[in-house]
Amino acid sequence: MSMRSIWRTLDPRLARDIGLVCLADGVVGISYGAISVGGGLPWWVPVLLSIVVFAGASQFLFVGIVAAAGSPIAAMIAGLLVNTRHVAFGLALSDEIGSGWRRWPGSHLMTDENVAFAIGQDDPRQRRAAYWAAGIGIFICWNLGTLVGSAAGSVIADTDVFGLDAAFPAVLLALVLPALRDRSTRTAALVGVVVALATTPFLPAGLPVLCALTGLLFYRAPVLEVAR
Amino acid sequence: MTGLLAAIAILAVGTFALRFAGPALRSRYEIPERVQGLLAAAAIVLLTALVATAALTDGTGSAGIARPAGVLVGGILAWRKAPFVLIVVAAAATAAGLRLLGVP
Known part of the structure; x- marks a missing residue:
């Protein structure tokens, strides 16, 4: 799908919502860059990570461990663990990501936010447009934010002051809420939440969310398909 | 510095492989409709x-009160089908406001 057809397809309201999340991601990118440089890392480390890794949670974790004089290997393993959920996202959204050469940029652009935006749409064309528009927008804003933050350094305070740490879970919640109307999906998700929260004190970051997949044991496929 | 660069390179390649694995597997194997439903549910x-x-925990501890309260307000607004912008702004404002009042 070309850039032009993404914009032509995208519903204006959806485009505005995506724009808002891109903006918020940019602000978080500024804080990420600033925290990294403030922690004593050279400016190019957060900048390079934002381009080649492009996965916020794992980047925060990576720079956090390295800045605290932890081993880069431990930081790398922690980052990979946090990103394992992308396998499941890719399995669910392969149509939106596309085939051929598009699969390469399409895979790299995968984030929690654009996956949630895609899942939140009913029409397959809107799903695809949402995935790509949010992916490209977030990539640009996240990288610009990182550049600004790492240049400004420790001048910038923590974005928790603006409540952005509450805005992101709320964004994801708003986007998955329609899918949770399905009773079977909701049961699986609620069991998953309980498992993830119960395991959080004992497991390294990333693993509790993966453990939530045990909730799928309570998922039943829609009756229509079973009867066929 | 070389160790750091190598760690970044492996994290980048590994993360890309994790993202690429899903679509690559789906294109190689025919996946029954029922399993497709299960995969969609897995993402949810x-x-x-x-x-x-993200709302309730920070590292291995608690996230305090302000953040969950903000997410709760956003969640209620989403449930009442409020506009997306309102959901995001209200969640952030609730958390920021509570912190301004000294709530952790």
């Missing part, structure tokens, strides 16, 4: 768990 389950852990 992961995102919901992410919401819960």
